[in-house]
Amino acid sequence: xxxxxxxxxxxxxxxxxxxxxxxxxxxxxxxxxxxxxxxxxxxxxxxxxxxxxxxxxxxxxxxxxxxxxxxxxxxxxxxxxxxxxxxxxxxxxxxxxxx
Numbered sequence: 001x002x003x004x005x006x007x008x009x010x011x012x013x014x015x016x017x018x019x020x021x022x023x024x025x026x027x028x029x030x031x032x033x034x035x036x037x038x039x040x041x042x043x044x045x046x047x048x049x050x051x052x053x054x055x056x057x058x059x060x061x062x063x064x065x066x067x068x069x070x071x072x073x074x075x076x077x078x079x080x081x082x083x084x085x086x087x088x089x090x091x092x093x094x095x096x097x098x099x
Contacts, residue, residue, distance in 0.1 A: 041077040070094040
């Protein structure tokens with residue numbers, strides 16, 4: 001399994017993208033103040049079955065951390081990921097927000 005993937009920030013469509021072969025996964029976002037709202041998660045079943053969900057979300061969180069902004073997860077898949085990885089990513093949540 002490839003742990004190091006390259007994601008693209010498509011600012012025009014306001015989404016992070018992960019392309020593997022002919023498949024593309026997306027996480028749509030909205031920027032507001034110093035927060036990024038991760039609003040919609042889409043991944044082809046083929047990539048999901050290959051275990052790319054966590055890899056993609058981790059890559060997006062690493063990008064957000066690099067930018068020094070907070071994450072507001074509104075997509076159920078991303079909330080679930082945060083719950084499973086609370087310790088590693090709780091610093092990305094705005095003060096007062098608990099998942």
